[in-house]
Amino acid sequence: MAEGRVGGRVRWRPPRVLRGVLSIVGGSAAGQGLVILSYPFLTRLYDPAEFGLLAVFMAVVGMIGVVSAAALEAAVPLPVDDAEAAAVAWAGLTAVAVTTVVTASAGVLLAEPLAGLLGVPRLADVWWLVCLSVLVLGCYLVASEWMIRERSYGTLGRRNLLQGVGQAVTQIGLGLVGVRPIGLLLGFGVGRLLGIGGVTSRGGLLRRPPPRPAAILAALRRYRRFPLLAAPSGLLNSAGLEVPLLLVSALYGDARAGFLGLTIRVIGAPATVIGQAVHQVFTGESGARIRDADGGLGASVRSASLRLLAVGALPALTLVVTGPALFGLVFGPAWTEAGDYARLLAVAYLVQFAVTPVSSTLFLLEHQDRELGWVAVRLLLTAGGPIVCGLTGAPIGTAIFALALGHVVSYGLLYLLCVRAADAADRSGRPG
Structure with a gap:
């Protein structure tokens, strides 16, 4: 329990961990609430087939994106030394870049057959957006773990709110001007892109000197x-x-x-x-x-x-x-x-x-x-x-x-x- 004196009165402040949980949950609830509230508008701007494309798009991006950093993002909070943690994070970002290139290369041969197999031929036309979204999602995962390591709970809460705002505004705005179905798909990536901002804040990953290749390789061996x-x-x-x-x-x-x-x-x-x-x-x-x-x-x-x-x-x-x-x-x-x-x-x-x-x-x-x-x-x-x-x-x-x-x-x-x-x-x- 933390206490502070304001104007002669004792003011109770919740512990740091509880404040962190409240910040994250509050931001998540507000962001997800905005997304849910946007659905009645989106269902009147886009038809069920376009939502079907979105569902398949998000499933494909999610399955590739969740392993795009080779699960190294989960190791970011573990090292005692910040320099080693940064090397782990950059190893994860390197894996994200490689995954994105592999996804783009595979799409040249497999995008059309896969889209036909899944019953959404338009997926092949937006494979470039699949690749970009995988890149954004992978970076988002690494950035999230770095913010957790830094205990930047307030930043995480604001990030979760901005993610919902970015997704809802993009999908509704582009739907209103007739950018269909790209508007639905872009909203997913824009929301996650806004969530990467924590790596540029004070103490953020990009404020640190980039590790040497030898340090990245050592991190890969260690984890x-x-x-x-x-x-x-x-x-x-x-x-x-x-x-x-x-x-x-x-x-x-x-x-x-x-x-x-x-x-x-x-x-x-x-x-x-x-x-x-x-x-x-x-x-x-x-x-x-x-x-x-x-x-x-x-x-x-x-x-x-x-x-x-x-x-x-x-x-x-x-x-x-x-x-x-x-x-x-x-x-x-x-x-x-x-x-x-x-x-x-x-x-x-x-x-x-x-x-x-x-x-x-x-x-x-x-x-x-x-x-x-x-x-x-x-x-x-x-x-x-x-x-x-x-x-x-x-x-x-x-x-x-x-x-x-x-x-x-x-x-x-x-x-x-x-x-x-x-x-x-x-x-x-x-x-x-």
Whole structure:
């Protein structure tokens, strides 16, 4: 607790860590709130097929971008010496540059066949924007970790707000002047580009002398486990989130992918903001329990998930009961089908909302192997249903239901893994 005297009165100030969490969550909530509020305007400026292109575009960029820095961004906060940390960051930026060049080169041969396979031929025409967005996203990831290392929490909060402002203003502004569908796609990159600014602030990465090539190579050798192990895990995790949407586009068309993409973002964005805040608090409290070996970790996992279920139950029930009518009212009559998808996915995202924040239990107890195995199982469960439905000619509603069922089963499995690991740690009095 921090106190200060103002005008003869004692003024309480929250601890630095709490202020940091509040800054980040506040900026994220405001930025994501602006993005969500922009959707009713965007759905009247762009049609479902254009949203389908956006959904596929973001999925492709996300899957490439998440490994563009070879997972070296995650190592940036670790070195004690700032010079070594800068070398790690520049190694990550070098990997981003290489990934961008490889993406551009592969696009010469693969862009058209891939776009045709995914059911969005226009993706080939904007492959140049895919490459630029991968570059921006990779730099954004490295910049974020550098700001975390510097504990620039206020900067991170402002960055998250600017990201939402940049995305919403770009997409609405270009839509109003008829720049379609490029306006939708550019908004993604512009938002992330505004988030890189922290590297130029005082103490930012670009204010430091660039490391020598020998230092970058030494950093690569020291942290080689990140590109060798963490990068494949990150790609698999991203695939579990993005591949089902790509399958819907490939098997049912870009308009259906647009409906699903909007549904996922409308349901997922608020849950992500709340879930991140709960995740940070849960991780801090659980880490203390593990270090002190005082038990109670299993009870903490159970109580946190039950409370989150209670928080999310009413919104989920609202979607189940009024999904189509609500989406038609808010986003326009053309988007009623997205409300049908929301109705089918409501319980699935409720379970995800309740379990994801406590999933750090496996990392805290050093069970990364179990988490990696679960990521692989989730990909099989969430992708398998839509594939079978698409190949057998089942209607899109059946495919979405299969996706939802895979979601529920996979996150139920993750919950059981977390509870079992926590209970074992409580019994043994030590991690694992």
